Amino acid sequence: MQFSKYGNKYTKISGISSLMQDLGSALSQESDIVFMGGGNPAHIDEVYKKFSAQIQSISTNEESYKRFFVNYQSPEGNLEFRIALSKLLSKELGYPISEKNIGLSNGSQSAFYTIFNILAGEHADGKFKSVMLPMIPEYIGYSEIGIEENFFKSQLPKIKLLKDNYFKYEVDFDNLEVDDGIGAICVSRPTNPSGNMLTKDELGRLDLLAKKKNIPLIIDCAYGLPFPGVVYDKKENYISDNTILVFSLAKLGLPGCRTGIIVADEFLIETFNNANVAMNLSTASLGPGILTNIILQDQLIPLCRGTIMPFYKVVRDEILDYINHLFKDINYRIHVPEGAFFLWIWFEDLPISSTDFYEILKRNGTLVIPGEYFFHGLKNNDYVHAKQCIRVSYAQSVNSIKKGLKIVYEQYKNLFIN
């Protein structure tokens, strides 16, 4: 068989593929490896009970079963869900959003594939436009998403050292150049992998740069506000007539439902829906099915604020204490974890690359994600900081995370003995 250029690209295992493969092995029952790798959410009992009750209610009622399982969804996606969601978002974001501003996809990865390729790549005039990532490291899942090559332009962050072994990335506005070769600007908030919460001011500045070029600012809210709301302090929302917000039900605890949500102007949503039909015919409907009643009963935001966010916060705090105690004789820094459920740890003295370190950790029973994968669009390979970081998820049990971090510590020390 001969593959097309599109096909050839995928004959090789990508970073995201190997991450997902590790995740698959680690979460299967036979494995006892400590899983601090992919973005799998935690299993939270109270959330389980609420969602499970909805699934039972849908599947035992013949009419709702028919509506959500037997009938195809229309290209726009389930209407009741979009109406309920538009009211919730209008209220939470303080901005008018109608059901026509909402598109649904099979997970947010699928939404990004479509949106990125609608906005970037080759244009009718033959010019090529990139997606600008104004502050890398950024979400690993973007990496293979462009139909065309060299899809991203990116900007390194300013690194601010903070007391008590913390540090923070800031957008390097002084060096940020948004020229005519850019089709969209995209940030995740909280940032995956760093857990950084860009401020309202930073988003406003990015949005202004975008507006000047007549391109949108895409904000990936997979972990963000208002839901799942895994954000610990800065609760400011940001939306404008120039933003595309992308949400997901995954980090609420439902990655198996594959539901992504796009909030944007009507024309973009219509274009998105047409593309989505061509590629997917329709979207999965269980996610909208589960969420509609929960939203209508005003239970979604309380669930996020009262259960989901506090669950991760308690773990974060305990794990930070543990690390700061355990790591005290080594040189490490942690990016201020303002949201999401990762610790982004920087080992400035790491004598090998983070990818090699990851391999050692894997052999010794713990999975993390090597930092290098998150630095998209770098023109050369000599940014040493990228090779000194790892991403550690704290979504599993505290005991297993501690066990995993102990392995990280021991293997780090080991590197200097041999």
Place this chain on the structure above:
Amino acid sequence: MQFSKYGNKYTKISGISSLMQDLGSALSQESDIVFMGGGNPAHIDEVYKKFSAQIQSISTNEESYKRFFVNYQSPEGNLEFRIALSKLLSKELGYPISEKNIGLSNGSQSAFYTIFNILAGEHADGKFKSVMLPMIPEYIGYSEIGIEENFFKSQLPKIKLLKDNYFKYEVDFDNLEVDDGIGAICVSRPTNPSGNMLTKDELGRLDLLAKKKNIPLIIDCAYGLPFPGVVYDKKENYISDNTILVFSLAKLGLPGCRTGIIVADEFLIETFNNANVAMNLSTASLGPGILTNIILQDQLIPLCRGTIMPFYKVVRDEILDYINHLFKDINYRIHVPEGAFFLWIWFEDLPISSTDFYEILKRNGTLVIPGEYFFHGLKNNDYVHAKQCIRVSYAQSVNSIKKGLKIVYEQYKNLFIN
């Protein structure tokens, strides 16, 4: 905003988009239009009970809920499901299939998007390859699926007139030319829209033509064997080391679960999985969750043969009788309905195009699909037969289908009065 070439393509409503939009409106509760349009499956009580019991069993057991909802699937898709399925398919098709020959997607449309673009489009050597549809009319959903333009090459069928107002398409092998510009051959079986079941001999000949060019033969089994098995007589399977079979759980009654299944050689499956991760991160897991136990308990094939196929067959027979009685004073022919749940009706005297006829029918309370949409890759627009056919689904209640067909008949007659 400026869109890429990819994006511009989707600013216009496509055939498949408008079909799915009609479907969405028609199936919403407020509408009383007779729905004989899209490929929505029937709601069959016995199937509902079996699937609903599985959903309840998964969602009320904390461990299985966690496995299917909270945990991401690995890129290969749920292992238990693929193992169970590989055994079932090996037995039913009489051909060794391992779990490594099986890939999972969010519905078969998504599988086709990926497979078609892996095999066709621009190649590394700059040459462009098309997907060959050796006998159009073919499935409407293929139409917008190519990333690049002019994605399909197709061949008109030979039309064989049969007694009692029937007719049948046959592959026109005499004129079928598979040259170096073809990247794959694809057929649906039973054919959507015509309900034709290509014979084993025809498939063998197509496969041989494909093999000679070192390209695969893709068989779209959405309605086919061994499941959902909506096939009335010819029960012959076809598989070879050169085929890619694509299945779906939709026509079993689960379109809302978005589960497609690809059976092919390991290298293609690996490539598919890598592409699928880039575009979708992972696939929905409820479909595999529901089906695994049903397959392990040897209940899937009996459900298809004992319940699903007979359900449609009874309706088909009653509707054929009804049409042959109702239409007796007009010039019509029906393609022999050997499988799937559509009637493909040919009005040779239709004085307007099938698209215009569709609009009239829609205004008068019934939805069908105009034939023109199914003739992909035609170089010019002057194939009159394409404008004389409509596709009518018989998946809804017999009474509503009869009501819809009465509208078709009356509006057809009306065309000659005015």
